[in-house]
Amino acid sequence: MPSDTSGFFISDGKCKRCGKPFYEVSVATAIAALMIGYLMITFFFNLLYISEEPWVKDIFGDYIPLGLEYIALSVILLIVMAPVMGAGIIPALKKRHSSAYGYACAECQKVLAQEAQDAAIKQKQSEEANAYAYMSRVEGLENGDPWLGKLIRSWKQDNPNKLPEESMINDLVMAKNMEKAGNFEKAAVIMEKYRFWEEAGRMRRLDDQKVIKHITVDMNELIDQVGTKGLAIPYKCSSCGASITIDKDSKKEGLKFCSYCGTAYNIDDMTKMIQSALE
Ligand SMILES: [Zn+2]
Ligand SMILES: [Zn+2]
Known part of the structure; x- marks a missing residue:
């Protein structure tokens, strides 16, 4: 698996289409990992060394330089190298494989371009x-x-x-x-x-007709119900105060205008009143 060797540094160190790792990116990543590992080991065992652990020199003396100055040196190198590799060299190597279709090897870039076309x-x-x-x-x-x-x-x-x-x-x-x-x-x-103003107007007139028809039908039904329940509902003209009685003998035509002053009754109010009396 290419991602195992590339480690946490890179997730796109391989071709997105065929999965082939980018050789020089893998090598650079491996080198970076080895160098950083080596510097960390140097730092750590030098810390032990100066705190007078005698076995450190016996075991590691041949492999890493020991001495106070190497603590500072390894820290400095770590601080310098990590960004140079991680943010400089490795991304630059990866960038050579980047294309409009993501990170891909040269062959796959052609295929991806063709596919996109x-x-x-x-x-x-x-x-x-x-x-x-x-x-x-x-x-x-x-x-x-x-x-x-x-x-x-x-x-x-x-x-x-x-x-x-x-x-x-x-x-x-x-x-x-x-x-x-x-x-x-x-x-x-x-x-x-x-x-479409004229059509809008035509629709609105249809709407008005519908309301009138609706109330007329309702009023007939309501008078029927008033009759069935044997109710006699008083209604007062809002204009002159004259009272009429709505009962089984009422005719819907007679409920449109006040017979005393001729004012048109508010059909909505009247309907609501009858409905609440029926409840
Ligand atoms: Zn590829
Ligand atoms: Zn009246």
């Missing part, structure tokens, strides 16, 4: 295919859906030679679905976002 071509082809598919989708909507077609054509008139963004097309399809679902307000907001 192929990927770029593939990417471009798929982008072109996507763009074409998108263009077809827009065309399909433009020709296949009268409402969307009208909006897209009017947008194209304001933005000649351009294609609407995909987010806009998605929004328009959403607006169409919201209209179908009766959520006219949401559809109107989308129409405003793309400055």
Whole structure:
């Protein structure tokens, strides 16, 4: 395993593709490790030596220099060598193998470059295919859906030679679905976002109609429920103070305007009042 010989100094002392170690980086790292190891041993046993351990000279006298000055010397060399090797020489050797694709041997750099080129071509082809598919989708909507077609054509008139963004097309399809679902307000907001003012207005009018219809239906149901429960609910005109009674005989038409002063009743309030009486 190359990483065993390179030690903690380098994690990228080998080719990222084939895993082959960079020879001179491994050698430099091994030399650095040996030298630093040797200096540390020199330092350590000299400490023992000056604290008068007699066996040190017997065992290590032939291998390391002994004497007070070697303590200082080994420390100085360590301080100088560690950065020179660790931050200078070894990184410089590694750098010769660095490429746009990471640390790799010369052969693998060629392969990686080719792979990157192929990927770029593939990417471009798929982008072109996507763009074409998108263009077809827009065309399909433009020709296949009268409402969307009208909006897209009017947008194209304001933005000649351009294609609407995909987010806009998605929004328009959403607006169409919201209209179908009766959520006219949401559809109107989308129409405003793309400055289709008239369509926004049409959606809002649909929304108003929906509210009126909604309340009318509710009021009939509420009168039915009032009748079923046998309730008689007093309601006071907020304008003139005249009272009417809402019971099984009430007609929804009669609950729209005060018959004394002609003011339109607040249907919302009236609905809420009846609902709370029914609870
Ligand atoms: Zn390689
Ligand atoms: Zn009144």
